[in-house]
Amino acid sequence: TQLLEQSPQFLSIQEGENLTVYCNSSSVFSSLQWYRQEPGEGPVLLVTVVTGGEVKKLKRLTFQFGDARKDSSLHITAAQPGDTGLYLCAGEQTGANNLFFGTGTRLTVIP
Amino acid sequence: GAGVSQTPSNKVTEKGKYVELRCDPISGHTALYWYRQSLGQGPEFLIYFQGTGAADDSGLPNDRFFAVRPEGSVSTLKIQRTERGDSAVYLCASSLNAGATDTQYFGPGTRLTVL
Numbered sequence: 001t002q003l004l005e006q007s008p009q010f011l012s013i014q015e016g017e018n019l020t021v022y023c024n025s026s027s028v029f030s031s032l033q034w035y036r037q038e039p040g041e042g043p044v045l046l047v048t049v050v051t052g053g054e055v056k057k058l059k060r061l062t063f064q065f066g067d068a069r070k071d072s073s074l075h076i077t078a079a080q081p082g083d084t085g086l087y088l089c090a091g092e093q094t095g096a097n098n099l100f101f102g103t104g105t106r107l108t109v110i111p
Numbered sequence: 112g113a114g115v116s117q118t119p120s121n122k123v124t125e126k127g128k129y130v131e132l133r134c135d136p137i138s139g140h141t142a143l144y145w146y147r148q149s150l151g152q153g154p155e156f157l158i159y160f161q162g163t164g165a166a167d168d169s170g171l172p173n174d175r176f177f178a179v180r181p182e183g184s185v186s187t188l189k190i191q192r193t194e195r196g197d198s199a200v201y202l203c204a205s206s207l208n209a210g211a212t213d214t215q216y217f218g219p220g221t222r223l224t225v226l
Contacts (some may be wrong), residue, residue, distance in 0.1 A: 004153075042115070042202050042217025043154070088153050097209045098144060098167060101153030 003027050004089055004102035012108040013079055021074045021087055021105045029091035032065055032072045033099070037086040079109045113137065115218035117203050123224045124193055132188040132221045136205030143186050144215060145178055146202040154202050160186060161209050193225045 004025045013019055023032070031050040035043035047056050049065035049072065056063045062075040072089055086106050090099040116135045124130050136143050142161055146154035156170040160180045168178075175193075180186040190197055200222050204215040 006153075041219050042204070044217070045214055048214075090153070096167070097142065097161075098156040098159050098170065099146075099154075099215065101146075101155065104151070104153045 003100045004091055006087075006089060006102040006105045008105060009103065010106050010108075012110065015080060015109055015111050016078050019076050019079060019107070021076075021107070023072045023074075023089035023102050025070050025091065027091070027093065028069050029100075030069070030094045031092045032069070033090045033092075034063055034072070034074055035088040035090060037088060037104075043088055043090075076107075079107075081109045081111050083107060084109050115203055115205055115216050117201075117218040117221050119221060120219065121222045121224075123226065125226050126193060126195060128193050128225075130190050130193060130223065132190075132201050132223070134186045134188070134203030134205075134218060136184065136186070136203070137216055138184075140205035140207055140216075141183070142206045142209040142213070142215075143180060144204040144206075145186070145188050146204065148200045148202055148220070150199075157188070157201075159209070166209070190223075193223075195225050198223055198225045 004023055007022045033048045034046045037043040047063045052067045052069045054065045060077045064073045086104050088104050089102040118133045144159045145157040148154040158168040158178050159166050163180055163183045175191045178188045200220040202220045204217045206213040206215045
């Protein structure tokens with residue numbers, strides 16, 4: 001059972017389009033992280049958000065942590081083929097050191 | 112610098128056999144984590160070490176799974192009497208310290224296939 005549900009599960013878009021990936025839970029997290037994973041590799045950290053309502057930008061990627069710290073979103077502007085990969089959200093709960101990963105969103109950007 | 116490495120990259124075994132999966136963390140990292148990622152899913156936590164001791168093994172699915180980190184560096188995940196349902200990618204991660212926002216660096220994983 002995974003605490004974090006991501007939507008959509010699969011997303012295929014044309015280069016230049018915008019997209020948003022959602023990560024939702026009924027549980028509260030002390031921090032939430034977004035990773036990107038490519039085939040045959042481990043997840044690579046993109047960003048960590050720790051404050052409810054926090055917004056972080058990383059070039060064309062915008063990450064938001066929900067006010068109640070139960071959900072997050074990742075918005076990509078003008079997607080490029082290099083953005084293709086599996087996007088994972090992961091949360092940490094107070095008192096635990098391990099990460100609870102979401103179900104993943106597999107993004108394909110078509111040139 | 113060297114990242115987290117895992118060996119072997121692929122392991123094929125038969126049902127009922129014993130396997131060992133190795134993880135070499137980043138030098139100086141005190142925390143080490145094992146996760147299992149099934150096809151089409153996000154990683155699921157198995158066990159976490161702080162130094163030599165297993166600080167949290169609540170994610171191990173049953174007593175066929177065991178992990179050690181005898182010198183506080185390299186870790187081995189051991190699976191006895193493997194079952195087809197154990198097939199997955201086993202990921203190892205390390206972080207400098209254990210903590211809510213300490214970055215975990217992941218290895219490439221070992222793909223285990225149980226026939």
